Amino acid sequence: MCLYYTKIQLGSPPKDFYVQVDTGSDLLWVNCINCDNCPTESGLGIPLTLFDPKHSSTAKTVGCDNEFCKDTFTAHGEECKPGMLCGYSVKYGDGSSTAGFFVDDNVTLAQVSGDRQTTSMSGNVIFGCGAKQSGDLGSAEQALDGILGFGQSKTSLLSQLASSKKVKKTFSHCLDGGKGGGIFAIGEVVEPKTKTTPILDDQTHFNVALESIDVNGEAIKLPKSILEFGKKQAVILDSGTTLAYFPDDIYNQLMEKIIAAQPDNKPLTVQKVFKCYEYAGNLDDGFPVINFHFENSLLMKVLPHQYFFKVEENAYCIGLQNSNIHSKGLDELTLFGDLLLSDRLVTYDMENQVIGWTDYNCSSSIKVKDENSGNVYDVGTHDISSAHYTCNSQIVFGLFLALVATWLIN
Numbered sequence: 001m002c003l004y005y006t007k008i009q010l011g012s013p014p015k016d017f018y019v020q021v022d023t024g025s026d027l028l029w030v031n032c033i034n035c036d037n038c039p040t041e042s043g044l045g046i047p048l049t050l051f052d053p054k055h056s057s058t059a060k061t062v063g064c065d066n067e068f069c070k071d072t073f074t075a076h077g078e079e080c081k082p083g084m085l086c087g088y089s090v091k092y093g094d095g096s097s098t099a100g101f102f103v104d105d106n107v108t109l110a111q112v113s114g115d116r117q118t119t120s121m122s123g124n125v126i127f128g129c130g131a132k133q134s135g136d137l138g139s140a141e142q143a144l145d146g147i148l149g150f151g152q153s154k155t156s157l158l159s160q161l162a163s164s165k166k167v168k169k170t171f172s173h174c175l176d177g178g179k180g181g182g183i184f185a186i187g188e189v190v191e192p193k194t195k196t197t198p199i200l201d202d203q204t205h206f207n208v209a210l211e212s213i214d215v216n217g218e219a220i221k222l223p224k225s226i227l228e229f230g231k232k233q234a235v236i237l238d239s240g241t242t243l244a245y246f247p248d249d250i251y252n253q254l255m256e257k258i259i260a261a262q263p264d265n266k267p268l269t270v271q272k273v274f275k276c277y278e279y280a281g282n283l284d285d286g287f288p289v290i291n292f293h294f295e296n297s298l299l300m301k302v303l304p305h306q307y308f309f310k311v312e313e314n315a316y317c318i319g320l321q322n323s324n325i326h327s328k329g330l331d332e333l334t335l336f337g338d339l340l341l342s343d344r345l346v347t348y349d350m351e352n353q354v355i356g357w358t359d360y361n362c363s364s365s366i367k368v369k370d371e372n373s374g375n376v377y378d379v380g381t382h383d384i385s386s387a388h389y390t391c392n393s394q395i396v397f398g399l400f401l402a403l404v405a406t407w408l409i410n
Contacts, residue, residue: 009108011056022240029128030146039143062102096135174362177342194356241337
């Protein structure tokens, strides 16, 4: 399974932090000094850093009377008193959680200044200082310093930088599903061009309207009960999740057509949920293409090698899952994780409330626009905040959306 992450800098003087890029949540948080159950080393081979507000000359704690805290406060009606800090708690769909308090400090990002050239851009943001981790967030196996949420709320790093006129509220990612890595860019991508579809009216996640599905041209029947926004059936795009999830009716139809392509090669069931094959040939020659059709005639064509993931030599599992395997209440969910989002440039334009994508070689370069000068520059995978990635054969569920609460700390 694959994990995409990038490097940012926090504090004064700036220190490096490796964070997972997650479009399914809003908060930026990193592990902090004296954290309970924070990993001290990573199986990814990257150095881990604990943020220490006392060692940053620009760090300030955030009180419960701060507007940021009021905007995100969803906790238990506790009265705000002088000297109380604003705390937070985030629980993810895989059962892991993080808790801590908010701090205000500098974030430093790479800003494009010329073809294959960057300078530093910094701005003040409020982010979570992780004091306690649980579940996989406390494990060293794929440990990172934190998570960078790029959701639509006012609390996200992008929204905060946009409100201070540092950037526009738009970003893109291009995740290389074959070689790994890719590009993560804040701002307008000029090339390649993308066709877009509207973001549905939901402030929590990035939802787009799915109109139809076909498998090698054979239609899949869509139940009317899929996350309905009016008469529109929504799909959540979430880079913090690896797999793709579908309601029972859709999942069963998709699996039936995929499995029918290999009548003499029955799949094995692994860990009770994954359908897996021993297959020595080219996956694209042996299994069907899935076409997802979205509003505004935007197509996402998914080839077999894009919905399978490799577990070992000549062994592959289908990366499509039934939504009800995670938790009750999510059985109507349709969600695309980075398995289906890879090998495309995906743009999230919150200024115009649209999302777009196009198939693309994510190990090549893109062209981005400098908002200050209007100049267009060539950017490669190592020129700005590149999306590093790692894969292993162990099945690790993605973060799968986040539930956030804040509270007050004496």
